[in-house]
Amino acid sequence: MSHEVVVIEGDGIGREVVPAAVEVLEALPVDFEFVKAEAGDAVQEATGEALPAETYDLAADADATLFGAAGETAADVILPLREAVDSFVNVRPAKAYPGVDAVRPETDVVFLRENTEGVYAGHEDRLSDDLSTLTRVVTSSASRELAEFACEFVEDGRGPAGDSDEGFTVAHKANVMRETDGRFREEVLAVAEERGVDADEELMDAFATKLPLDPSQYGVIVCPNLAGDVLSDLAAGLVGGLGLLPSANVGHDNALFEPVHGTAPDIAGEGIANPTAAILSAAMLLEYLGHVEEGQQVRDAVEGVLSDGPRTGDLGGGATTDEVTAAVLDRL
Amino acid sequence: MSHEVVVIEGDGIGREVVPAAVEVLEALPVDFEFVKAEAGDAVQEATGEALPAETYDLAADADATLFGAAGETAADVILPLREAVDSFVNVRPAKAYPGVDAVRPETDVVFLRENTEGVYAGHEDRLSDDLSTLTRVVTSSASRELAEFACEFVEDGRGPAGDSDEGFTVAHKANVMRETDGRFREEVLAVAEERGVDADEELMDAFATKLPLDPSQYGVIVCPNLAGDVLSDLAAGLVGGLGLLPSANVGHDNALFEPVHGTAPDIAGEGIANPTAAILSAAMLLEYLGHVEEGQQVRDAVEGVLSDGPRTGDLGGGATTDEVTAAVLDRL
Numbered sequence: 026m027s028h029e030v031v032v033i034e035g036d037g038i039g040r041e042v043v044p045a046a047v048e049v050l051e052a053l054p055v056d057f058e059f060v061k062a063e064a065g066d067a068v069q070e071a072t073g074e075a076l077p078a079e080t081y082d083l084a085a086d087a088d089a090t091l092f093g094a095a096g097e098t099a100a101d102v103i104l105p106l107r108e109a110v111d112s113f114v115n116v117r118p119a120k121a122y123p124g125v126d127a128v129r130p131e132t133d134v135v136f137l138r139e140n141t142e143g144v145y146a147g148h149e150d151r152l153s154d155d156l157s158t159l160t161r162v163v164t165s166s167a168s169r170e171l172a173e174f175a176c177e178f179v180e181d182g183r184g185p186a187g188d189s190d191e192g193f194t195v196a197h198k199a200n201v202m203r204e205t206d207g208r209f210r211e212e213v214l215a216v217a218e219e220r221g222v223d224a225d226e227e228l229m230d231a232f233a234t235k236l237p238l239d240p241s242q243y244g245v246i247v248c249p250n251l252a253g254d255v256l257s258d259l260a261a262g263l264v265g266g267l268g269l270l271p272s273a274n275v276g277h278d279n280a281l282f283e284p285v286h287g288t289a290p291d292i293a294g295e296g297i298a299n300p301t302a303a304i305l306s307a308a309m310l311l312e313y314l315g316h317v318e319e320g321q322q323v324r325d326a327v328e329g330v331l332s333d334g335p336r337t338g339d340l341g342g343g344a345t346t347d348e349v350t351a352a353v354l355d356r357l
Numbered sequence: 358m359s360h361e362v363v364v365i366e367g368d369g370i371g372r373e374v375v376p377a378a379v380e381v382l383e384a385l386p387v388d389f390e391f392v393k394a395e396a397g398d399a400v401q402e403a404t405g406e407a408l409p410a411e412t413y414d415l416a417a418d419a420d421a422t423l424f425g426a427a428g429e430t431a432a433d434v435i436l437p438l439r440e441a442v443d444s445f446v447n448v449r450p451a452k453a454y455p456g457v458d459a460v461r462p463e464t465d466v467v468f469l470r471e472n473t474e475g476v477y478a479g480h481e482d483r484l485s486d487d488l489s490t491l492t493r494v495v496t497s498s499a500s501r502e503l504a505e506f507a508c509e510f511v512e513d514g515r516g517p518a519g520d521s522d523e524g525f526t527v528a529h530k531a532n533v534m535r536e537t538d539g540r541f542r543e544e545v546l547a548v549a550e551e552r553g554v555d556a557d558e559e560l561m562d563a564f565a566t567k568l569p570l571d572p573s574q575y576g577v578i579v580c581p582n583l584a585g586d587v588l589s590d591l592a593a594g595l596v597g598g599l600g601l602l603p604s605a606n607v608g609h610d611n612a613l614f615e616p617v618h619g620t621a622p623d624i625a626g627e628g629i630a631n632p633t634a635a636i637l638s639a640a641m642l643l644e645y646l647g648h649v650e651e652g653q654q655v656r657d658a659v660e661g662v663l664s665d666g667p668r669t670g671d672l673g674g675g676a677t678t679d680e681v682t683a684a685v686l687d688r689l
């Protein structure tokens with residue numbers, strides 16, 4: 026059975042790291058049909074649309090999508106694409122690797138970020154010359170669906186290594202957003218209780234203090250949308266930057282995979298971007314499509330290269346994207 | 358002229374660190390009239406009200422208030438108290454001290470957090486069994502007032518040492534909250550431009566990655582309410598925890614000073630809490646009331662003790678609150 030995977034390079038280093046990830050996928054004994062599509066600043070400039078309807082439809086109909094990055098149009102591209110694949114959870118692992126300089130080398134966490142609502146539901150109004158409002162949305166149904174996913178994730182041992190049966194932490198701000206985050210917190214904890222999964226909680230501000238002080242106390246963290254955005258990016262800072270972080274936007278019958286980093290305009294076009302985050306996103310794609318062993322193979326190859334292979338400039342090396350990719354391919 | 362200062366110890370270690378800070382204030386050649394008032398879990402249990410009207414009125418009428426911490430009732434106490442003193446900005450310095458273990462010893466930043474609106478304006482509705490909403494509020498007037506304060510702050514050289522004329526960074530999420538954070542961002546940058554103050558900007562998620570990677574690139578950071586809450590707590594994690602961080606809620610003609618930490622129920626009542634954050638809050642109170650020299654004296658004394666004096670358990674020492682306080686008094 027062949028998997029139809031839509032490939033959207035986007036802008037900047039997306040055009041360099043996505044091809045690297047596709048090369049890795051092509052090297053495996055898995056049958057893919059890759060369909061290229063456009064999104065981002067360049068296509069916006071050319072056509073007036075950052076996300077052409079054709080790309081949206083392709084992503085919606087595919088088995089999975091691999092996306093790179095978009096520049097100024099990032100929000101116009103990624104938010105509708107998450108919707109196209111009907112994604113309700115954004116899975117964001119942040120792991121420090123041996124051999125890579127990290128502010129906190131003990132960091133090994135996975136954020137499960139609600140991916141449809143919160144402030145991202147985005148009903149904004151300009152009520153007067155002075156006043157604007159945004160209506161933040163939280164539903165029990167989305168909160169419970171995220172929590173069910175989190176419970177399965179933990180039960181299946183997909184959390185950080187050595188953390189498989191330790192449950193999860195829900196991070197929220199229910200002491201201020203009592204009704205909305207209160208609902209989120211209550212539903213997530215109720216689902217955990219029903220399923221017999223351990224769950225504890227942290228206020229998101231306290232979590233932001235504690236994570237840098239001692240990341241080893243956390244494993245899987247379940248968050249509302251914006252909290253997940255900011256707290257997972259904080260974790261990225263602790264493991265040495267965005268160059269290493271993959272992510273999965275998982276839906277009911279579809280999913281989209283993307284490196285957490287952006288287009289890196291300062292180095293775009295030079296062939297020196299770090300392809301690690303894109304390749305690890307491809308590993309998540311493999312696992313999502315049922316090729317768990319191949320996903321693990323890719324991860325192992327990447328870890329090997331990170332620990333004693335060539336490295337790009339962001340990690341203090343001088344290697345090119347191609348050299349790092351070749352080193353990963355060598356180890357498969 | 359005597360300054361009327363309302364003193365609210367609150368709960369837990371608030372009852373230990375606030376008296377320490379008052380002792381320090383009493384040791385200075387400044388004339389204070391201290392008025393004690395109650396707030397927090399204990400008074401809620403006794404009277405049904407976490408913040409008695411009397412306390413609110415006292416804070417509203419005083420020259421300044423020194424607050425400790427409240428337990429479960431924290432939000433019910435601190436949010437109305439900020440309103441009582443008519444505070445529009447929460448000033449939160451986060452500085453690593455020589456001799457204190459810090460994840461990022463180069464950290465020396467000051468957050469200026471909007472203190473009246475954002476999600477804290479808190480219009481929440483339970484629209485159905487499934488759905489709750491929160492209306493986030495952003496006004497041009499509050500954004501501009503914060504920005505004016507930030508410009509003066511920078512112009513007066515009150516930012517981190519060596520950073521006095523470097524302007525400020527505004528952190529926001531205007532790529533998603535286009536109308537609300539868009540308004541905030543636009544007004545803050547416009548005021549900076551009008552006043553000839555340098556201002557740059559970061560998306561708050563990118564900021565959360567970059568701060569741990571390289572705090573030395575930031576000085577004064579201007580944020581919406583919740584962003585300021587979370588990002589300043591992140592900075593607390595980088596300097597070694599909440600035990601060191603003071604804060605000021607500044608209004609037009611009144612202000613409230615509080616350590617950023619909470620009630621620390623695990624060590625409350627043992628006399629071993631770190632009084633540093635409360636004493637540094639007292640230093641901010643001195644400066645606010647015009648006693649800049651005395652404020653600096655207190656800071657210097659605290660820094661001296663942190664570098665080679667007795668230290669409490671949270672900093673790896675074995676000293677009591679009283680011993681640390683006595684060491685600070687010795688150096689005044």
Ligand SMILES: CC(C)[C@H](C(=O)O)[C@@H](O)C(=O)O
Pocket residue numbers: 099100103104254532533562
């Ligand atoms: C580009 C932006 C809309 C997006 C988000 O906020 O979700 C990005 O920060 C991310 O986390 O993928």
Ligand SMILES: CC(C)[C@H](C(=O)O)[C@@H](O)C(=O)O
Pocket residue numbers: 200201230431432435436586
């Ligand atoms: C207790 C809580 C309401 C408060 C806030 O969110 O402002 C606290 O976290 C703080 O930052 O002072």
